[in-house]
Amino acid sequence: MEKMSGARSLMVALEKEGVELAFGIPGGANLPIYDELYKSNIRHILVRHEQSASHMADGFGRVSRRPGVCFATSGPGATNIVTGIATAQADSSPMIAITGQVPSKMIGKDAFQESDIIGITNPIVKYAFQPMDAAEIPTVVKKAFYISSTGRPGPVLIDIPKDVQQNEAEMYFPNEVKVRGYHPWVDPDIREIERAIDMLLSAERPIILAGGGVIISGAFAELQSIAELLMIPVVTTFKGKGSFPENHPLSLGPIGMHGHAEANKMMVEADCVLAAGSRFSDRSVGTFEEFEKRLKIIHMDVDPAEIGKNQTTTVAVVGDIKASLRIMVKMLVQKAIKRGDDNPWLKKVNETRDYYRENLKLHPHPLGAAKILRKLREVLPHQSIVTTEVGQHQMWASLFFDVIQPGTFFSSTGLGTMGWGFPAAIGAKAAKPSVPVLDIAGEGSFNMTENSLAVSVLDNLPVIVLLMNNFSLGMVAQWQRTFYDRRMIGIDLKNCPDYVKLAEAYGAQGIRAESIDEVGKAVQTALKSDVATVIDIPIDPQEDVLPFVAPGTPLKDMILPS
Amino acid sequence: MWSIISVLVENKPGVLFKVTNLFRSRNYNIDSISVGITENPEFSRMTITTSADEKQLNQIIKQLDKLIDTVEVKRLEEKMSVYRELVLMKIKVTKPSDSMEIMNLANAFKCQVHDVRKTSIIVEITATPDRINAFEDLVRGYGILEIARTGICALPRGGVNED
Ligand SMILES: Cc1ncc(C[n+]2csc(CCOP(=O)(O)OP(=O)(O)O)c2C)c(N)n1
Ligand SMILES: [Mg+2]
Numbered sequence: 187m188e189k190m191s192g193a194r195s196l197m198v199a200l201e202k203e204g205v206e207l208a209f210g211i212p213g214g215a216n217l218p219i220y221d222e223l224y225k226s227n228i229r230h231i232l233v234r235h236e237q238s239a240s241h242m243a244d245g246f247g248r249v250s251r252r253p254g255v256c257f258a259t260s261g262p263g264a265t266n267i268v269t270g271i272a273t274a275q276a277d278s279s280p281m282i283a284i285t286g287q288v289p290s291k292m293i294g295k296d297a298f299q300e301s302d303i304i305g306i307t308n309p310i311v312k313y314a315f316q317p318m319d320a321a322e323i324p325t326v327v328k329k330a331f332y333i334s335s336t337g338r339p340g341p342v343l344i345d346i347p348k349d350v351q352q353n354e355a356e357m358y359f360p361n362e363v364k365v366r367g368y369h370p371w372v373d374p375d376i377r378e379i380e381r382a383i384d385m386l387l388s389a390e391r392p393i394i395l396a397g398g399g400v401i402i403s404g405a406f407a408e409l410q411s412i413a414e415l416l417m418i419p420v421v422t423t424f425k426g427k428g429s430f431p432e433n434h435p436l437s438l439g440p441i442g443m444h445g446h447a448e449a450n451k452m453m454v455e456a457d458c459v460l461a462a463g464s465r466f467s468d469r470s471v472g473t474f475e476e477f478e479k480r481l482k483i484i485h486m487d488v489d490p491a492e493i494g495k496n497q498t499t500t501v502a503v504v505g506d507i508k509a510s511l512r513i514m515v516k517m518l519v520q521k522a523i524k525r526g527d528d529n530p531w532l533k534k535v536n537e538t539r540d541y542y543r544e545n546l547k548l549h550p551h552p553l554g555a556a557k558i559l560r561k562l563r564e565v566l567p568h569q570s571i572v573t574t575e576v577g578q579h580q581m582w583a584s585l586f587f588d589v590i591q592p593g594t595f596f597s598s599t600g601l602g603t604m605g606w607g608f609p610a611a612i613g614a615k616a617a618k619p620s621v622p623v624l625d626i627a628g629e630g631s632f633n634m635t636e637n638s639l640a641v642s643v644l645d646n647l648p649v650i651v652l653l654m655n656n657f658s659l660g661m662v663a664q665w666q667r668t669f670y671d672r673r674m675i676g677i678d679l680k681n682c683p684d685y686v687k688l689a690e691a692y693g694a695q696g697i698r699a700e701s702i703d704e705v706g707k708a709v710q711t712a713l714k715s716d717v718a719t720v721i722d723i724p725i726d727p728q729e730d731v732l733p734f735v736a737p738g739t740p741l742k743d744m745i746l747p748s
Numbered sequence: 749m750w751s752i753i754s755v756l757v758e759n760k761p762g763v764l765f766k767v768t769n770l771f772r773s774r775n776y777n778i779d780s781i782s783v784g785i786t787e788n789p790e791f792s793r794m795t796i797t798t799s800a801d802e803k804q805l806n807q808i809i810k811q812l813d814k815l816i817d818t819v820e821v822k823r824l825e826e827k828m829s830v831y832r833e834l835v836l837m838k839i840k841v842t843k844p845s846d847s848m849e850i851m852n853l854a855n856a857f858k859c860q861v862h863d864v865r866k867t868s869i870i871v872e873i874t875a876t877p878d879r880i881n882a883f884e885d886l887v888r889g890y891g892i893l894e895i896a897r898t899g900i901c902a903l904p905r906g907g908v909n910e911d
Contacts, residue, residue, distance in 0.1 A: 308766060367815075367819040489814070491811050493810075
């Protein structure tokens with residue numbers, strides 16, 4: 187036991203959790219916290235908007251697989267991180283958001299910069315704490331990290347009234363905490379896994395659907411072993427993109443609204459699916475009903491509430507994906523199960539993939555999306571981390587940028603938050619400074635958080651922004667072209683600002699690339715540079731993302747380029 | 749069809765909000781909810797009734813379970829549990845014979861009678877929803893002025909280790 191202020195105990199507790207850096211902005215209600223931050227060993231990264239702090243913490247969390255930390259003051263500071271919290275929750279990303287609150291005696295009095303951030307964030311946090319006594323803080327922090335990082339990860343909010351930050355108390359730092367009512371560790375049911383194996387073995391057209399859960403639990407090797415032992419083709423959700431090497435002979439890529447044609451095609455023809463860490467979101471499965479009747483579904487998930495939420499299943503395995511898949515691999519090895527590739531289903535899979543690879547029409551423009559992203563793959567080292575913004579460029583990334591090293595691709599897939607990719611890339615760089623980090627961006631999204639260039643430059647976290655600049659909110663434009671009879675409204679960004687100058691204004695490097703060759707060279711220049719680089723590529727505003735499964739329609743009705 | 753869900757929760761501020769907000773945000777329906785402290789002051793028990801179908805009910809239970817402040821979530825089968833609701837009904841008295849008739853009905857339904865006045869009577873009925881509805885049907889003719897109900901509270905039948 188040691189007597190210290192609440193704010194001091196917060197820093198000690200964070201350091202005990204191994205926190206080395208945090209993103210944020212100070213203000214009246216969290217100044218005691220910042221004063222202790224000043225004295226601590228934790229590196230503070232000053233952002234220019236709290237939303238970016240939360241996305242940086244999110245990016246940090248996804249890459250390091252431990253919670254990223256962000257700070258905001260009360261009122262507007264706290265409400266500015268709401269989008270970041272919602273994004274982290276939608277994508278099950280571990281994050282600790284620490285907000286200052288008005289002094290406890292002022293709560294409920296509509297005090298200056300008071301907002302009920304606990305109430306506001308209730309449906310979008312995994313849990314929230316509001317310690318009313320300084321002595322609670324060490325335990326609260328311990329519990330927050332425990333809850334955020336275990337089971338299905340998610341954001342945890344700690345809202346600390348200013349007086350609670352200032353008050354002194356005898357502090358006890360627990361090494362372990364129990365949270366009654368929270369049971370993140372469930373042992374997968376062996377019998378269910380056995381049933382799953384039997385079903386996969388007796389299926390004629392089995393497929394694996396790998397979701398974000400594979401990436402979160404880092405079950406890459408296990409997934410690959412199962413696919414190879416059983417010779418089952420692998421599709422992924424968009425969130426699961428890159429959970430399986432996309433150059434692997436069994437890989438078909440992501441399914442969904444803008445999934446690979448071959449993936450959607452094979453998904454609807456399968457008779458048995460092993461869905462690992464996927465929640466059957468509408469963007470992934472479209473309307474599922476018409477083929478689910480003949481489809482046997484094995485659903486593995488760490489969150490029991492996902493079983494049966496969107497999809498009725500035949501076999502359900504609740505537990506950590508890595509643990510469940512590992513048991514499955516063991517069983518397969520014990521039973522000496524190894525299947526060959528000589529069967530009609532795999533033949534069909536290969537034919538289908540070859541067909542679409544050869545025949546899918548690509549946009550003819552010299553700076554077509556596929557050409558740019560394939561060039562990027564050529565020059566970007568495989569271990570690089572890639573994030574995306576939200577829009578057409580994101581879906582092109584899904585279609586044309588192959589992730590070779592599992593777990594190196596991240597996107598705001600659940601909430602679809604424009605402006606996420608750039609700050610998240612900075613967070614990723616902070617988590618893994620040794621590898622290049624690149625954000626595949628649209629300029630509309632980049633506009634939303636581009637002031638993080640200051641952070642990238644000043645805090646020496648250089649990332650590359652590959653701007654697929656179509657001078658418009660391209661994805662919206664595509665929907666207006668497709669569903670609203672070309673009545674174009676609210677999409678024209680009019681080539682403003684000049685991104686080369688913008689980058690330079692922040693002290694970053696700006697390069698305009700007007701041919702595929704220049705794109706390759708620009709990326710190479712950026713890779714060699716130690717400063718953030720924005721590569722502005724003027725693309726064709728008319729290019730659509732295809733294939734396209736219109737919302738509310740089944741995967742089999744995907745629209746192909748004509 | 750309605751179902752009873754019994755939820756043991758941490759007895760602390762904000763938990764009722766989390767539970768009801770879960771119902772709201774996931775588009776589930778609450779027909780009634782009753783909350784009170786338990787034999788252990790660290791816990792409260794919420795008894796929730798809902799008219800969800802089987803599939804939705806499963807989801808509700810899982811989502812409730814997922815809330816960190818819920819300690820135990822159980823579905824109570826009607827036949828395997830004791831469930832009651834307390835209702836206060838203020839019934840209109842128009843002519844002198846009404847009072848007598850209402851009190852006789854109340855007697856037959858084992859209700860308590862309170863606040864007998866020239867123009868109204870308050871009847872307290874503690875029963876299953878079926879019986880309460882039956883009583884309500886019988887007295888409706890007199891005119892029901894006001895009703896307050898607690899919502900159902902319920903416990904499973906039998907000892908701790910019997911299931
Ligand atoms: C914060 C936010 N606001 C609005 C949207 C709706 N939206 C989805 S994609 C898109 C256009 C994105 O434009 P840009 O970043 O330039 O990407 P492009 O589609 O042009 O590649 C918009 C407005 C969103 N996803 N997120
Ligand atoms: Mg654009």
